[in-house]
Amino acid sequence: MSDLEVQLPDGSHRSLHAGATANDLAVSIGARLAKDALAAEVNGQLVDLVSALPNGARVAIVTPASEKGREVLRHSTAHVMAQAVTRLWPGAHYAIGPAIRDGFYYDFSLPGGEHFSDDDLARIEAEMRKIVGEDQPFTRSEYSFEEGLELFKDQPFKVEIIQSVKSGASEEDLAELASPSVVSTYSNTPAFRDLCRGPHVPSTARLGFFKLMRVAGAYWRGDEKRPQLQRIYGTAWESKDALEAHLTQLEEAEKRDHRRLGQELDLFSFPSELGPGLAVFHPKGGTMRRVMEEYSRSRHVEEGYDFVNSPHITKSELFETSGHLDWYADGMYPPMELDDGQNYYLKPMNCPFHVLIFKARQRSYRELPIRMFEFGTVYRYEKSGAVHGLTRVRGMTQDDAHIFCTRDQMADELTSLLTFVLDLLRDFGLNDFYLELSTRPEKKAVGTLEEWREAEETLEKVANSAGLELVMDEGGGAFYGPKISVQARDAIGRTHQLSTIQLDFQLPQRFDASFIAPDNARHRPIMIHRALFGSVERFMAILIEHYAGNMPTWMSPEQVRVLGVRDDHDSYAQEVATTLRADGVRVEVELANEPLGARIRRAKLEKIPYIVVVGDDDVAHDTLGVNSRGSNDPERGVTIDDFRERLLKEIAEHSSPEAR
């Protein structure tokens, strides 16, 4: 009777009766697994537990505490939410409801153009709990194209999906249907049926550890020109603990939000008088920024860069020549028209200025490569809804440089450049990277095929020799050149796109930039754009979040605070400060007119790396009490020289008190 055999993930084989389902397999393996099972993976494809197993299949039972299991239960939870919404708003249209990272969403259009409010989330959640309590089965059915259209005739978005799958499916739509020819649906009750490829959990009772997070607007098909739907985001997990852990993690992330820390640590602010995306840096943020910029400058000097400067405003002619006005006018601040009829623009980038510097006189191949660096402040008219803290602003300073070189020099330049980039990022404490290479777009691209191929190969070779993971973004380059970008993972595992290195085959051509080569003829230079921080503001934001505000000592605005135990220790505290200041350490003294505990507390909240406390013993023996950030165990009787040496070493090494 055992006429069906399947293979389990551990390579073992198992015999089952003909027509056995995934669920039968789970039962045969063990009661516990059968109880846990949510779905199955058959030959790499996720299916319902009730689906019959083909002979010889590789089968894995999917349980809740796995990525695939969570995906299934998140998707099922989205269906439950859709049902809840249709119960509460009869006639609501539902569009798409996939599982996403940490949860799910579903897009709706409510009758009469109604909108969800935040209060509705609680109502919907309550209704969802009822549905979970009702232990409704997820029942799969398959229909023909025509039957599908009939079934969903009251659901215009579903009709559109069915039709578009018929006429050439997108990834997104395929997720909704079994295949172009079969319309699969899942129903929970006679009243609720959804178009879906599946799989789903066996019953709504298997769900329950979810929370609706927020309501948002989202365009149908992600298209700005199409109707805006009401999207509800939720998070869903396999257990109460997992849900709570996720919510706690969100709180932790919020605590290290650079906007919050920027306020708490008095680094910068966004005065509403200035408008969206325009920041001012306070003294402490200004110090942090200065340290970053000074370090970057000194490294660029070592790497053979020349320092240039360019104005913030220019006649329109420059951006007409560069072509930016043709394709980027929307992203620029509108022109200022002056008396003579000239239009002047704020610069949204520095590149054309640097090309003009290159062109200021005739160039010889002997001068190349020329590397021009500028902390260039640019202004971009970001949409008001797009600005975000320091990471997406309307005015920012790029650590921008352009390298003009010959084609022969290109490979060496790219190699040393990538090394430089990674070194610099490591100096700021980021060390978990991967690279992304965006290659030639199919349709339209300037530059010769060989140039592209050579640039791409070089970038790839350099990336590989750096020993880093390389993700290909085929066809993702700009039309004017390939790009490599460095993605960095921060302390809590988020990735940020940081540095970009971009080849440009176009701008030198538009500006007719050239150099005289050994053959005594004019040749076109290759231009490399690159920014290591991206923008100083954004890089600072990423570092603040990476360190949760506990900046390494060299970057801390105040490195040491000296506190006398009583006010008769204040003059010794001042002496200590003066000694350290002579070595360039940023030290402040807070006079003893408040209890020591209160002053220590304040300094701790300000995340100052070292709090130095001096009292009778220290005055008598020329010593210090050192309270390091991150430690609850202050040291007593440290000599000034010892502390000074330690501190200077830590600053030079870009280390932190926590690292000791």
Place this chain on the structure above:
RNA sequence: GCCUGGGUAGCUCAGUCGGUAGAGCAACGCAUUCGUAAUGCGUAGGUCAGGAGUUCGAAUCUCCUCCCAGGCUCCA
């Protein structure tokens, strides 16, 4: 730009049915002189984002504008 929510003291927030503004922290003053995360008392601080409207009366209701948050779109 679009959707939802929000804007009350420097900060975090409370403010009921529309009846004339509150707390904690911070600041300032005085006292306290203290050895590692909050000393006590007191004082001052407000065009309730801005404007218009409804009302005898508006932080509270309506409309407009600005700014913020989370999304969507966008990010050369």
